[in-house]
Amino acid sequence: MADTRKKAAALRYDAKKDAAPKVVAKGSGKIAEKILEIAKEHNIPIRDDPQLVEVLSTLDIYQEIPPELYRAVAEILAFVYRMTKKVQ
Numbered sequence: 001m002a003d004t005r006k007k008a009a010a011l012r013y014d015a016k017k018d019a020a021p022k023v024v025a026k027g028s029g030k031i032a033e034k035i036l037e038i039a040k041e042h043n044i045p046i047r048d049d050p051q052l053v054e055v056l057s058t059l060d061i062y063q064e065i066p067p068e069l070y071r072a073v074a075e076i077l078a079f080v081y082r083m084t085k086k087v088q
Helices: 031-042 050-056 065-087
Strands: 007-012 022-028
Touching: 007 031, 007 050, 022 031, 050 065
Parallel strands: none
Antiparallel strands: 007 022
16 A cells, blocks of 8 residues: 655755755655645745655655756756745
8 A cells, every 4th residue: 555645855955065965854744744844934945746755755864865866856956946036
């Protein structure tokens, strides 16, 4: 039976310090809801991508994303950049 609970993952990327974005939070159910709540409270853009969340949820906290995810995460970073430019 498939797991139908909501899942979430949060990424952080500091181009000056990090070689690649890192997973800084992940979880399902109540934890996913809390991650989304905190993101909304801090006006952090949220993108719904269940397939990417599935992959990110297999990584350890503070683990840099592997090269095979660079393209997918680059698309998210571009989305975040566009969203934050609209807000400013």
